[in-house]
Amino acid sequence: MKIFEIVFSPTGGTEKVSGYIADALEGEPVAVDLTDCGLGFRTVAMTKEDVAVIAVPSYGGRVPAVAVERLGMVRGNGARAVLVCAYGNRAYEDTLVELEDAAKGAGFRVIAAVSAIAEHSVVRQFAADRPDAQDAVQLAGFARKIQQKISEGDASEPAIPGNRPYKKAGGTGMVPKATKECTDCGACATACPVGAIDKDDPRRVDKKACISCMRCVAVCPHAARAVNPIMLSAATKMLSKACVDRKECELFI
Incomplete structure (x- = not known):
């Protein structure tokens, strides 16, 4: 088995x-x-x-x-x-x-x-x-x-x-972008589950293809990908009550 x-x-x-x-x-x-x-x-x-x-x-x-x-x-x-x-x-x-x-x-x-x-x-x-x-x-x-x-x-x-x-699926989420620390190593493009990141230019992202899974953020060896801080702050505030209790x-x- x-x-x-x-x-x-x-x-x-x-x-x-x-x-x-x-x-x-x-x-x-x-x-x-x-x-x-x-x-x-x-x-x-x-x-x-x-x-x-x-x-x-x-x-x-x-x-x-x-x-x-x-x-x-x-x-x-x-x-x-x-x-x-x-x-x-x-x-x-x-x-x-x-x-x-x-x-x-x-x-x-x-x-x-x-x-x-x-x-x-x-x-x-x-x-x-x-x-x-x-x-x-x-x-x-x-x-x-x-x-x-x-x-x-x-x-x-x-x-x-x-x-x-099922409940209606949500719309487009937050799309991570490359920061100034990006070295164009391509680790994010290789790991993206849906091929949303351009392998020749990792700074380019297909926003329609991106599923906001945050894999690119997780695998970047230089911590050089991030979401919009304003949107992140809004999401944090929205989730704070629902997520406070274990x-x-x-x-x-």
């Missing part, structure tokens, strides 16, 4: 959450990076005996559209799936049900799901350093319950919260 970790994690928080689950499951690990626009997703195929941990961040209460598109190319072939949604301590809203529908559409059987908190990708002061040690203990314990369910051959579906139809993981099995 193989354990496929199928992850869309531009800034690393979602991958960290999924790792606590996938690492505790018994099987040969296989990584599938949904942020890699050069990966041949149609060649990724599973069997009924395999298990997939499918993890995405919540962007405004929805699954990133590009993650849905790429997951749809994967051939689940009846493999069991554990769904993971990571969000920045505000709310995940319809992310899990949308991911459930996408996973089933790709041929997976959903047996468990979790929503967990990870550092907010834009306003990083919210949920800073999460998932933390407390989260790790909870997620590892949940993974043991999932393993028991797998061992018992229980393929029952969990009840996952959310709305259908939220905990929600587990569905």
Whole structure:
């Protein structure tokens, strides 16, 4: 049996959450990076005996559209799936049900799901350093319950919260730009999940293609990409009330 970790994690928080689950499951690990626009997703195929941990961040209460598109190319072939949604301590809203529908559409059987908190990708002061040690203990314990369910051959579906139809997707978010510290090294362009940054001139960004995932900010070795400080201040103020209290993981099995 193989354990496929199928992850869309531009800034690393979602991958960290999924790792606590996938690492505790018994099987040969296989990584599938949904942020890699050069990966041949149609060649990724599973069997009924395999298990997939499918993890995405919540962007405004929805699954990133590009993650849905790429997951749809994967051939689940009846493999069991554990769904993971990571969000920045505000709310995940319809992310899990949308991911459930996408996973089933790709041929997976959903047996468990979790929503967990990870550092907010834009306003990083919210949920800073999460998932933390407390989260790790909870997620590892949940993974043991999932393993028991797998061992018992229980393929029952969990009840996952959310709305259908999903909430309306948000508009264009904040687009990071190069600062004066930029050395044109191209690390951001290479890592961009949607190819929105010009590889010949990293200072040029296709604003319509950008999904505001902040991967370019996270990978820049010179800390030379940033969002508009006025917009960042406004977002911080808007999120301050919703994100002030610590939220905990929600587990569905």
